[in-house]
Amino acid sequence: MIQILNIENENVIATKITCKITKKDIEKIHPLTHNIIEKGHKVDFYFELEDIDGYDLEGLWADLKVDAAHLSDYGKMAFVGDKKWQKWAAKATDFFTGSEVKYFDLQDKEQAKNWIQIN
Template sequence: MLSILPSRYDDTIAVEFSGKAIKEDAEKLEQNVQQRFNDHTHFNILAVMQDLDGSTFQGMVHGLKFDAKRWSQFNKFAVISEKNWLKNAAQLGNILPGIKSKHFTKDQVEEAWDWIKD
């Protein structure tokens, strides 16, 4: 399930993921981006990842569609989680062109916001 959280910065979407990612989560995120940004505005995502149960197939397909559509708009992606596999996934994001990603633990929330701001 995806929840949109209050953001400290206009150019950043803050979200929290828990449970299983589903199609409606990708649709909710896309709707939020459409409301806040035009199709060419760069933005950041700060994602708090709770207890994840994986994704449904439809959730993954719609998430990939969102990523592909918005790829050129992503600037920074901060992942806050205690999961090692998410830490590794965040590091992989740095090899993707135009995107900076970094992993933070739950006790590093302020550092994550600072990193997004810079």
């Protein structure tokens, strides 16, 4: 499940992600992405990861389609979590995108928020 966090920075999408990510979750984020792009900004992301159980199949497919369509529209990405695989996922995202991607441990989430500029 993806919960959209309220923030004041108009080009950042901040989320708290728990359990499984579904197609419905991706459909919540996609219009937010378009709103930022239409204003002429790159889209920055703050992903707070807690007890994630991956994607369901439809969610994975929807996320891949959105990412393929918008990779050049993404700016900074902050991944905040507490699992080793999450750190590797952030590194893979950094490798496969033109985005600036950083991983932060959960106890350093305020540092991540400062980096992505959502305080």
